[in-house]
Amino acid sequence: MIEVKNVNKKYGRKQVLKDLSFTAKKGEITCLIGINGVGKTTIMKAIMALTPINGGEILIDGEKIRKDSFEKITFIPDTITMLPQMKIGEAFTFMADFYKSWNPQRAEELLQFFKLDPTERIANLSKGNTAKVNMLLGLALDVDYLLMDEPFSGIDMFSREQIAEVFTSHLIEERGVILTTHEISDIEHLIDKAVLIDNGEVIMEFSVEEVRENEGKSVVDVMREVYRG
Amino acid sequence: MKNYLKLVNFEISRFFKLYLILIGLTIVCQLIGVIRVSKGYMDLAEKVMDKNQLSVSRFIEQYGTFSVQRFVYSEWFLMSIYIGIAILIIYVFLIWYRDWLGKNSFIYRLLMLPTERITIYFAKLTAIMLLLLGLITLQLLLVLIEIQIVNSIVPSDFRTYSYGISNIDIFVLLYPNTFTAFILNYGIGLIFVAVLFTAILFERSYRLKGIFFAIVYGVLSLGVFFAPLLLNGFYPRYFYPLEIILMGMVTSFIVLGSTIWIANHLLKHKIMV
Amino acid sequence: MKKYWRTIVISLVIVATISTYYIQGAMSSKNDVTFKFKTTSGNKEEIENLILQASYNNGDIYHPLYISKDGSTNPRSRFIIEDLIADPVPLEFEKYIQDYRKFMRGKVFDPSNYFEDEARLIYTDFSGKNRQVLTLQIDILDKQTNDSTSFEITTPTQANISWIQVNDVFVKNGEIKILVTSYLYNDEEELHVYTVNENKKELEDGSIIAKSEPGMSSIRIYNDSNKIQNENYYLYKVDKYKNKSEDAESEIISSQAYLHNNLNNEVEEIDIANKLKSAMNSMILHGGEVFIPVHSANGLELNRYNIKKKQWGEPLHFNYPTKANNEEEPFLQLSGGKLYSVNRVSDGYSLFIGDLRTGKSLYEGKIIDENRENLNKDYSLTIDQIYSIY
Numbered sequence: 001m002i003e004v005k006n007v008n009k010k011y012g013r014k015q016v017l018k019d020l021s022f023t024a025k026k027g028e029i030t031c032l033i034g035i036n037g038v039g040k041t042t043i044m045k046a047i048m049a050l051t052p053i054n055g056g057e058i059l060i061d062g063e064k065i066r067k068d069s070f071e072k073i074t075f076i077p078d079t080i081t082m083l084p085q086m087k088i089g090e091a092f093t094f095m096a097d098f099y100k101s102w103n104p105q106r107a108e109e110l111l112q113f114f115k116l117d118p119t120e121r122i123a124n125l126s127k128g129n130t131a132k133v134n135m136l137l138g139l140a141l142d143v144d145y146l147l148m149d150e151p152f153s154g155i156d157m158f159s160r161e162q163i164a165e166v167f168t169s170h171l172i173e174e175r176g177v178i179l180t181t182h183e184i185s186d187i188e189h190l191i192d193k194a195v196l197i198d199n200g201e202v203i204m205e206f207s208v209e210e211v212r213e214n215e216g217k218s219v220v221d222v223m224r225e226v227y228r229g
Numbered sequence: 230m231k232n233y234l235k236l237v238n239f240e241i242s243r244f245f246k247l248y249l250i251l252i253g254l255t256i257v258c259q260l261i262g263v264i265r266v267s268k269g270y271m272d273l274a275e276k277v278m279d280k281n282q283l284s285v286s287r288f289i290e291q292y293g294t295f296s297v298q299r300f301v302y303s304e305w306f307l308m309s310i311y312i313g314i315a316i317l318i319i320y321v322f323l324i325w326y327r328d329w330l331g332k333n334s335f336i337y338r339l340l341m342l343p344t345e346r347i348t349i350y351f352a353k354l355t356a357i358m359l360l361l362l363g364l365i366t367l368q369l370l371l372v373l374i375e376i377q378i379v380n381s382i383v384p385s386d387f388r389t390y391s392y393g394i395s396n397i398d399i400f401v402l403l404y405p406n407t408f409t410a411f412i413l414n415y416g417i418g419l420i421f422v423a424v425l426f427t428a429i430l431f432e433r434s435y436r437l438k439g440i441f442f443a444i445v446y447g448v449l450s451l452g453v454f455f456a457p458l459l460l461n462g463f464y465p466r467y468f469y470p471l472e473i474i475l476m477g478m479v480t481s482f483i484v485l486g487s488t489i490w491i492a493n494h495l496l497k498h499k500i501m502v
Numbered sequence: 503m504k505k506y507w508r509t510i511v512i513s514l515v516i517v518a519t520i521s522t523y524y525i526q527g528a529m530s531s532k533n534d535v536t537f538k539f540k541t542t543s544g545n546k547e548e549i550e551n552l553i554l555q556a557s558y559n560n561g562d563i564y565h566p567l568y569i570s571k572d573g574s575t576n577p578r579s580r581f582i583i584e585d586l587i588a589d590p591v592p593l594e595f596e597k598y599i600q601d602y603r604k605f606m607r608g609k610v611f612d613p614s615n616y617f618e619d620e621a622r623l624i625y626t627d628f629s630g631k632n633r634q635v636l637t638l639q640i641d642i643l644d645k646q647t648n649d650s651t652s653f654e655i656t657t658p659t660q661a662n663i664s665w666i667q668v669n670d671v672f673v674k675n676g677e678i679k680i681l682v683t684s685y686l687y688n689d690e691e692e693l694h695v696y697t698v699n700e701n702k703k704e705l706e707d708g709s710i711i712a713k714s715e716p717g718m719s720s721i722r723i724y725n726d727s728n729k730i731q732n733e734n735y736y737l738y739k740v741d742k743y744k745n746k747s748e749d750a751e752s753e754i755i756s757s758q759a760y761l762h763n764n765l766n767n768e769v770e771e772i773d774i775a776n777k778l779k780s781a782m783n784s785m786i787l788h789g790g791e792v793f794i795p796v797h798s799a800n801g802l803e804l805n806r807y808n809i810k811k812k813q814w815g816e817p818l819h820f821n822y823p824t825k826a827n828n829e830e831e832p833f834l835q836l837s838g839g840k841l842y843s844v845n846r847v848s849d850g851y852s853l854f855i856g857d858l859r860t861g862k863s864l865y866e867g868k869i870i871d872e873n874r875e876n877l878n879k880d881y882s883l884t885i886d887q888i889y890s891i892y
Contacts (some may be wrong), residue, residue: 049340077337081338
């Protein structure tokens with residue numbers, strides 16, 4: 001389980017995260033929901049120690065992040081995490097070289113699924129394909145936790161469907177996923193938990209299924225209530 | 230340790246193409262230069278001796294003998310040196326910034342590698358030192374070749390008597406007389422690059438505020454490093470030379486140790502992508 | 503492994519080239535020129551404890567060395583940075599630094615500023631050398647207890663001093679006499695003897711014993727600047743010139759040698775025969791006598807003036823072959839009652855040691871060079887000083 005506890009972060013004068021807490025369990029897909037600039041990406045970067053926090057703590061399976069943690073958790077940001085001059089195949093070699101948790105067969109599987117050419121240079125790929133490669137680099141790692149930042153942003157509809165397919169497959173099954181998006185309607189049926197964030201704070205944290213069963217509301221309904229009411 | 234070697238090799242491979250181009254350029258520049266300068270001198274000698282009917286010794290009286298110095302201070306040579314220095318200095322900064330800037334966000338990957346983040350720092354430091362040492366090695370080999378070329382174009386009576394390269398001023402710094410001095414010079418160079426790296430990390434951790442921290446930190450490090458010499462300046466002869474050297478070693482360790490500690494702290498807790 | 507080839511190649515080339523360069527450099531230093539003694543006649547024990555501080559010029563390059571019976575060594579420090587930090591420590595001070603490390607801190611390593619006897623080591627220097635108020639600093643070390651005391655004396659203000667130099671220190675009967683040259687801004691020089699009362703810690707006297715004016719006169723001191731023990735006399739010469747214009751060579755009207763007696767502060771003149779006047783520049787004060795050497799192709803004629811008796815004695819004659827050309831001044835040093843002379847001869851340099859009492863030769867030998875191929879045809883060996891080490 002990933003525990004974010006009372007995290008504070010200031011950026012210049014602005015308090016970006018205020019005493020923010022939530023948890024994400026392994027085997028569940030947790031979605032951070034909020035408008036642009038509310039701090040979703042910052043939270044994910046903070047979990048990965050890619051940006052400093054001013055207070056609070058973040059635990060992954062009960063421990064603070066260490067170098068070995070990166071074999072257990074990975075982050076798929078909205079920019080490509082490989083050298084653009086590299087060919088897709090070379091990127092795979094790089095990952096295999098450094099990560100024990102790199103799964104070459106899974107990488108091969110995904111390569112074919114996404115219909116990508118390993119000899120193609122990353123810089124020459126379309127935006128959609130670049131996003132797919134980025135995702136691939138995360139998914140082909142046998143990690144327990146996957147963090148994805150706006151996995152659907154700027155992607156064409158068909159690529160989006162492909163990616164959504166991945167979510168329901170065995171590739172995601174037992175892992176813990178935290179993702180951010182503002183296209184909530186697209187993935188509502190996929191997520192287990194929703195965390196509503198506004199102004200750097202958690203407004204509401206709830207199980208999607210419970211709310212649907214007990215109150216008959218969709219996530220979008222809850223959002224409307226919270227943000228407008 | 231293995232990750233360190235992998236990262237060193239990675240950094241070297243990234244720069245390799247440009248490195249080969251730089252090497253090629255240096256070789257071409259210097260070889261052209263040495264041939265032109267030597268031939269130019271001999272052509273001048275021929276012309277003047279012919280026109281004024283001078284003997285070799287009279288010509289030498291007026292125009293001087295040809296020493297390697299003449300070539301070393303010529304434009305071709307100096308240009309190749311300046312280009313090399315410039316590229317190396319630029320790359321000290323670029324080796325970090327290239328992973329952040331533009332379309333590149335490779336820094337995400339580097340910081341998410343399952344290795345101590347300070348390994349990245351050490352790998353980049355090692356890469357820079359290898360590139361530097363590679364260039365000076367190239368220069369050493371080139372000079373030996375160039376001396377041969379000069380000897381083949383300019384006959385011995387026109388040449389200044391000299392043995393080896395130790396009397397060419399520029400080289401005394403790059404190739405000091407003893408191996409101990411060599412280690413010392415390049416050790417100091419390494420400390421200097423390390424401090425620069427940490428300054429860069431300050432900027433990358435605190436952005437604008439970071440530049441200020443970087444400058445303060447840089448000046449402080451310089452101060453501590455040179456403290457023994459400053460002391461010696463204010464109180465001359467109070468400390469014996471050996472004591473000053475020992476103090477220098479201590480301050481060097483302090484500066485190097487603290488720069489690595491700070492870099493580690495910044496990379497682990499303060500860096501921003 | 504094969505994907506590491508770039509790094510491996512670069513590393514190998516660097517290591518191979520640099521190590522070859524330095525190994526070769528170390529080997530070629532074995533081909534450096536060295537010098538050693540070769541005894542021709544006399545007592546070998548004379549050179550047993552000698553060290554010659556010398557240097558030779560090869561083309562434009564100047565190489566300092568120490569030559570002893572074991573050969574020659576390079577005095578350059580272990581770490582080149584030592585040379586960058588400070589001037590190398592003169593040989594005679596190494597022992598003082600070793601024995602009295604704390605006392606020697608911050609002091610100038612010039613024998614002129616020191617006095618030593620069995621019990622004590624005394625150092626004097628001026629602080630604030632080019633400021634208006636000159637303070638004389640005196641440090642006294644008790645060699646047995648290793649305790650030191652120091653005190654300062656303010657000398658009377660002299661506004662126009664641009665530099666001040668301590669030439670000698672004489673200590674006796676509770677008095678410290680310091681021979682000082684003051685250099686004034688208008689190029690005048692003044693030779694002072696400052697007398698300090700050790701017990702009262704006061705300046706008793708600061709009289710000027712000679713003065714020079716630029717273009718008109720000049721003073722030259724002939725004391726052994728390397729001698730730390732007491733010298734009972736100060737020997738100095740004052741030349742007077744015909745008032746010259748800037749360009750013309752100065753014409754000496756008169757040269758007079760003076761002896762200042764440090765015990766009673768009296769100054770006496772020395773009469774020098776006219777034929778010796780031209781050799782006055784080579785005067786040497788040693789062991790209660792003033793010597794004037796005159797070199798010839800046969801060796802040396804050493805004229806001697808006994809200070810107590812106030813008369814010239816029979817000159818000593820030492821015979822040894824010299825090339826006696828005017829280009830190279832032969833090296834001559836009188837110490838410990840002996841005469842040391844190094845001269846250029848046809849095949850190198852010769853070393854001659856003579857006894858000043860008996861006038862006889864004690865040792866004759868040659869200084870020969872090895873690995874001659876690296877030497878220019880006309881190299882020259884210059885001797886700065888000969889030390890006896892025990």
